[in-house]
Amino acid sequence: MITPDIRTFIEQAHCVVTGGAGFIGSNLVEELLQLKARKVVVLDDLSTGFQENIKEFQELENFEFVAGSITDYEVCTKTFEGADIVFQMAALGSVPRSIDNPGKTNAVNVTGFLNVLNAARMCKVKKVVYSSSSSVYGDDEHLPKVEHLTGNPLSPYAVTKKANELYARVFSEIYGMDIVGLRYFNVFGPKQSVKGPYAAVIPIFIENLLNKRTCYINGDGNISRDFTYVQNVVEANICAAYARFDNPDDRVLNVAMGEQLSLNDLYAILEEEIQSGLSPIHREPRLGDIQSSQADISKAKKLIGYQPKYPLKEGLIKTIEWNRNAVLNS
Numbered sequence: 001m002i003t004p005d006i007r008t009f010i011e012q013a014h015c016v017v018t019g020g021a022g023f024i025g026s027n028l029v030e031e032l033l034q035l036k037a038r039k040v041v042v043l044d045d046l047s048t049g050f051q052e053n054i055k056e057f058q059e060l061e062n063f064e065f066v067a068g069s070i071t072d073y074e075v076c077t078k079t080f081e082g083a084d085i086v087f088q089m090a091a092l093g094s095v096p097r098s099i100d101n102p103g104k105t106n107a108v109n110v111t112g113f114l115n116v117l118n119a120a121r122m123c124k125v126k127k128v129v130y131s132s133s134s135s136v137y138g139d140d141e142h143l144p145k146v147e148h149l150t151g152n153p154l155s156p157y158a159v160t161k162k163a164n165e166l167y168a169r170v171f172s173e174i175y176g177m178d179i180v181g182l183r184y185f186n187v188f189g190p191k192q193s194v195k196g197p198y199a200a201v202i203p204i205f206i207e208n209l210l211n212k213r214t215c216y217i218n219g220d221g222n223i224s225r226d227f228t229y230v231q232n233v234v235e236a237n238i239c240a241a242y243a244r245f246d247n248p249d250d251r252v253l254n255v256a257m258g259e260q261l262s263l264n265d266l267y268a269i270l271e272e273e274i275q276s277g278l279s280p281i282h283r284e285p286r287l288g289d290i291q292s293s294q295a296d297i298s299k300a301k302k303l304i305g306y307q308p309k310y311p312l313k314e315g316l317i318k319t320i321e322w323n324r325n326a327v328l329n330s
C-alpha cells in the first residue's frame with residue numbers, strides 16, 4: 001500500500017526505470033509520474049518495448065527517455081548519474097524465446113543485469129529494485145511457492161533470473177548495496193504486447209476474442225497460474241524501493257495475487273465479458289510448462305506492506321477495456 005510516507009519519499013526521488021518502455025516498466029513510470037517523482041528516466045533499447053508506451057510522458061519536464069542498452073556499461077553509468085533508485089526491469093522475457101536463443105537471453109539478462117548492478121555501485125545509487133520471476137521455482141513442486149524453496153531451473157530464462165538473484169545477494173553482501181528482487185507471477189494488464197511469437201496468454205486471448213478469432217489452449221486447460229494485475233506489481237516495486245531490509249534472506253519476495261486460476265477458467269471469464277460466442281480449441285501441451293503455480297505472498301505483505309488491491313476479475317475487465325480502446329484508437 002502506498003502510504004503518505006512513501007509518497008513523500010517518491011516525490012524526492014530521482015528514479016531510473018530500465019526497460020521502462022515495456023509493459024510493466026511503462027506502467028511503473030506512469031505511477032511514478034503520478035506520484036510526482038522528482039525525476040523519472042527510462043533506459044530502453046526498444047527491443048521488445050515501444051515508444052508508444054511512453055509517448056504521453058515525453059513532454060513532462062521531469063521525464064527523460066534514453067535510447068540505449070543495459071549491455072552497454074558506459075550507457076548505464078551515464079544514465080544512472082545522480083539517481084536515487086534504479087528499477088531494473090530490462091530483460092528479454094519469455095521461456096520459449098530463451099529456449100530458441102539462450103545466448104541472446106543470457107547477454108541481456110545476465111551480462112546486462114551485471115552492468116546495471118556495477119553501474120549502480122559506481123554511481124552510488126541508494127536502492128536497486130529488480131525483476132525476478134516465478135520461473136526460479138523450477139521443478140520444485142511445493143504449493144504455494146515460498147521464497148526459500150526453489151528447485152532446479154527448467155529453462156535458460158529461469159537460469160538467468162536465478163543468476164540475477166545470486167549476483168544481487170553477493171553485491172548486497174560484498175559492497176553493502178541496498179538491493180531487492182521481486183519474483184513476479186504471470187503479470188497482465190494494459191500495454192502488454194500481443195505482438196510476436198512470444199506474447200503471453202491473456203493479451204492473446206483478449207485480442208482473439210475481441211476480433212472473433214478462435215483461441216488455442218495448450219493441453220487440457222487445467223494448468224493454472226497466479227495471474228497478477230500489473231498495478232499490483234507497480235505498487236510492490238514502489239513499496240520495495242521504500243522498505244529497509246535487515247536480513248539478506250528477505251531481499252527476494254514473491255509478488256502475485258496469491259491465487260490460482262486455470263486456463264479454462266481464465267477463458268470462461270474473458271468469454272463472459274467479451275461474448276464472442278466462440279469455443280476454444282485444445283492442442284498439445286507446450287514444452288517447459290509447469291502444471292500449477294501459486295505464490296505465498298505473506299512475506300511481501302509483512303516486509304514491504306504489499307497489498308494486491310486489484311482483484312483478478314477487476315484487472316481482467318480493465319485490461320479488456322484498454323484493449324478495446326487501443327483497437328478503436330489504432
Ligand SMILES: NC(=O)c1ccc[n+]([C@@H]2O[C@H](COP(=O)([O-])OP(=O)(O)OC[C@H]3O[C@@H](n4cnc5c(N)ncnc54)[C@H](O)[C@@H]3O)[C@@H](O)[C@H]2O)c1
Pocket residue numbers: 018019020021022023024025043044045046047048049050068069070071088089090091092093094108112131132133134183184185186187188193
Ligand atoms: N510479464 C510477466 O509476467 C513477468 C513475469 C516475471 C518476470 N517478469 C520480468 O519483468 C520485467 C519486465 O517484463 P515485461 O513483461 O514488462 O516485459 P517487456 O518485454 O514488455 O519489457 C521489457 C523491456 O526491456 C527492454 N529491453 C530489453 N532488452 C534491453 C536491453 N538490452 N537494454 C535496455 N532495455 C532492454 C525492452 O525493450 C522492453 O521495453 C522483465 O525483467 C521480465 O523478465 C515479467
